Amino acid sequence: MSAQLPKSQSLMPQWFGSLPSSRQLLIWSGAGLAFTAYGMTHLPSPLELMSWAGLAGAGVWGIRRFWRTSDVMDSAVVRSLTLTQVKQAIAQTQLQLEQLVAESPQGLSVRENDTAALLEIEQSLSRQTLELQIVGTRAVGKATLRQLLTQQLSQTQWALTESEAIAAEVVQSDGVQTLKHIDVVLFVIQGDLTQGEWLALQQIQVQRKRVLLLLNKQDQYLPAQADLLLEQIKRRVEGIVAAKDVVAIATAPQPIKVRRYQADGAYEDHWETPLPQIQPLLDQMQQVATQEVNQLILQRAHQQTLALQEKIQNALNQIRRDRAVPLIERYQWIAAGAAFANPLPSLDMVATAAITGKMIQDLAQTYQIQLSLDRATEIAGVLAKIMIQMCLVEASSQLISSVLKGNAATFIVGGTIQGVGAAYFTRIAGLSLIELFEVYRTAESGWRLDDGVLGQIVQRVFGQHQRLEVFKNLVQQTLHRLKPEGEAALASV
Numbered sequence: 001m002s003a004q005l006p007k008s009q010s011l012m013p014q015w016f017g018s019l020p021s022s023r024q025l026l027i028w029s030g031a032g033l034a035f036t037a038y039g040m041t042h043l044p045s046p047l048e049l050m051s052w053a054g055l056a057g058a059g060v061w062g063i064r065r066f067w068r069t070s071d072v073m074d075s076a077v078v079r080s081l082t083l084t085q086v087k088q089a090i091a092q093t094q095l096q097l098e099q100l101v102a103e104s105p106q107g108l109s110v111r112e113n114d115t116a117a118l119l120e121i122e123q124s125l126s127r128q129t130l131e132l133q134i135v136g137t138r139a140v141g142k143a144t145l146r147q148l149l150t151q152q153l154s155q156t157q158w159a160l161t162e163s164e165a166i167a168a169e170v171v172q173s174d175g176v177q178t179l180k181h182i183d184v185v186l187f188v189i190q191g192d193l194t195q196g197e198w199l200a201l202q203q204i205q206v207q208r209k210r211v212l213l214l215l216n217k218q219d220q221y222l223p224a225q226a227d228l229l230l231e232q233i234k235r236r237v238e239g240i241v242a243a244k245d246v247v248a249i250a251t252a253p254q255p256i257k258v259r260r261y262q263a264d265g266a267y268e269d270h271w272e273t274p275l276p277q278i279q280p281l282l283d284q285m286q287q288v289a290t291q292e293v294n295q296l297i298l299q300r301a302h303q304q305t306l307a308l309q310e311k312i313q314n315a316l317n318q319i320r321r322d323r324a325v326p327l328i329e330r331y332q333w334i335a336a337g338a339a340f341a342n343p344l345p346s347l348d349m350v351a352t353a354a355i356t357g358k359m360i361q362d363l364a365q366t367y368q369i370q371l372s373l374d375r376a377t378e379i380a381g382v383l384a385k386i387m388i389q390m391c392l393v394e395a396s397s398q399l400i401s402s403v404l405k406g407n408a409a410t411f412i413v414g415g416t417i418q419g420v421g422a423a424y425f426t427r428i429a430g431l432s433l434i435e436l437f438e439v440y441r442t443a444e445s446g447w448r449l450d451d452g453v454l455g456q457i458v459q460r461v462f463g464q465h466q467r468l469e470v471f472k473n474l475v476q477q478t479l480h481r482l483k484p485e486g487e488a489a490l491a492s493v
Helices: 021-039 046-078 083-103 107-124 142-152 168-179 195-206 223-236 279-291 293-341 349-366 373-389 392-407 416-439 451-464 468-482 484-492
Strands: 130-136 158-160 184-189 210-215 246-248 256-261 267-272
Touching (some): 083 107, 083 293, 107 293, 130 142, 130 195, 142 184, 168 195, 184 195, 184 279, 195 210, 210 223, 210 279, 246 279, 279 293, 293 416, 349 373, 416 451, 416 468
Parallel strands (some): 130 158, 130 184, 184 210, 210 246
């Protein structure tokens, strides 16, 4: 039986949808920067100015993200690991876990699962069996393939997971959890890749899982059509799945009509069902099992170790953030009081550099980073310079002024704008430093200030806090603390 080659109607538009997500990201980022360049040729209002700045930051972030994603995709193909490297990563994770236990209010009791997970990873290095999972959309033949493999595979080399085959949609939404205990993925399709299959395939590839892409139901096409479709798929997944790993199979061939002739020339027709055609897949799996088993075991252990490191670091960051945010709030009100008591003709962030510097030093100690007060004050000056160069001070001061006109008619005095502005920028500085300290972990090569990275972080944090309701809320809180009846509360901080 023949069939027409399937159309890629699900890839909309085809030229864009068929691109890897990293290249789609680059296109969107370029568009963002183009719109920003256009906006800079006009005279925007303060709100428009902040919007253009945010879009520019998104464009720069997108391009940097593109290059990082490209690096990950390329290294997934060529990267190899040694047993020593994986054991070093496990040892680093152990130190990280000990740090978390030391800083956690609950101590060791809440980290028992992480300790057990780390031990399981270490023990997995001695295994020799590869774990296999079948993935695909509905009605592509996953269940039939599972039955065939159960009969054919050597249990000393391969272990099919106990769970049933996984839908591609599940991989898209929760691929990390779904495939974290898998070495090799058999991704089954029955025609040209759809958008959903493409996204699921990328999710699997980002996790550095070994993939064999299987074109099932090849018996439904004429031989020339099947060959053409297979080559088309190989071109589409180039850079993600090697050409040799794109294999055509037929798990349940359709019956074919067979005519048998008698000696007298008479004949009769009957239907026969061909045997399943999965030998090319079995051959490729045998090659993987003999040539790649050690590397795949190391890769999975390393992936699981990095995932555990991220989980531990996120928990550690949350503990430190919970301690850091009250520090920021304390210093933002100190800065507000100082600026209100000694108002300057214009909002000047340098005037609060000493206060911001002491805040930075305290925040650094929370993140186990040692900074002298002089160094912390220098960083405060860098933060002020970054905000001024990005025009954040001018734009925000105009917004603060407009909010005050509408909400504080009875309390508009010279230092109010300076007080609110000092509180706002002290908070932005503090939240930016939290993110910077989370990026530069003390477990690595030490801490250093990267002005470029800090500028990107400030831009992102500012974008998250430039909404009008944020300004209104901060103005109300600041005015409450700066009113005469609130002087005692201000003095207490």
